[in-house]
Amino acid sequence: xxxxxxxxxxxxxxxxxxxxxxxxxxxxxxxxxxxxxxxxxxxxxxxxxxxxxxxxxxxxxxxxxxxxxxxxxxxxxxxxxxxxxxxxxxxxxxxxxxxxxxxxxxxxxxxxxx
Amino acid sequence: xxxxxxxxxxxxxxxxxxxxxxxxxxxxxxxxxxxxxxxxxxxxxxxxxxxxxxxxxxxxxxxxxxxxxxxxxxxxxxxxxxxxxxxxxxxxxxxxxxxxxxxxxxxxxxxxxxxxxxxx
Numbered sequence: 001x002x003x004x005x006x007x008x009x010x011x012x013x014x015x016x017x018x019x020x021x022x023x024x025x026x027x028x029x030x031x032x033x034x035x036x037x038x039x040x041x042x043x044x045x046x047x048x049x050x051x052x053x054x055x056x057x058x059x060x061x062x063x064x065x066x067x068x069x070x071x072x073x074x075x076x077x078x079x080x081x082x083x084x085x086x087x088x089x090x091x092x093x094x095x096x097x098x099x100x101x102x103x104x105x106x107x108x109x110x111x112x113x114x
Numbered sequence: 115x116x117x118x119x120x121x122x123x124x125x126x127x128x129x130x131x132x133x134x135x136x137x138x139x140x141x142x143x144x145x146x147x148x149x150x151x152x153x154x155x156x157x158x159x160x161x162x163x164x165x166x167x168x169x170x171x172x173x174x175x176x177x178x179x180x181x182x183x184x185x186x187x188x189x190x191x192x193x194x195x196x197x198x199x200x201x202x203x204x205x206x207x208x209x210x211x212x213x214x215x216x217x218x219x220x221x222x223x224x225x226x227x228x229x230x231x232x233x234x
């Protein structure tokens with residue numbers, strides 16, 4: 001069964017600190033892996049998208065890594081800001097040859113405190 | 115570019131009434147649109163996939179007669195919750211996948227801001 005599991009479920013850090021969120025998946029074969037940020041009451045916003053051949057991608061203070069051999073991905077947030085408080089969702093797109101039926105992780109709820 | 119809007123952003127209705135939610139891709143054409151439902155502190159759950167000009171494909175357990183989806187154009191899809199009940203209260207999110215020739219990544223999905231439905 002295709003699954004995406006994220007850890008930790010929730011995380012509290014102080015402003016300015018770094019943190020790393022984890023994502024393990026069993027989807028195979030897969031087309032791409034994405035990280036989204038979802039603010040409370042809003043839709044998800046794409047942070048990074050990586051194909052199976054990419055192992056790192058950055059977007060400002062967000063850096064995602066991918067190890068296709070171990071089926072693990074991480075999202076590293078540098079110098080956290082209060083506005084980083086949100087849910088971060090790891091999403092895998094199976095290689096379907098057609099439209100993208102995404103498989104969502106449950107998300108990690110990050111709270112950045114001053 | 116790649117903006118998806120939803121209208122309304124929130125709606126409160128009485129039990130038994132129908133509610134229509136619109137999803138629009140503002141600056142690109144979308145061959146496929148997706149409708150998701152999200153309950154508090156849970157992740158998005160795919161309800162249905164709609165392709166322009168054809169019938170929607172519903173996920174297992176989603177009643178097609180209750181959640182009517184119309185994808186009349188390449189920039190608009192609507193979700194109608196018929197005879198809404200309190201258990202239908204949720205956060206409904208749409209996403210749109212660009213056309214292959216649209217200049218955007220075809221395999222990308224762009225999400226709308228969501229619609230909060232509360233059924234009294």
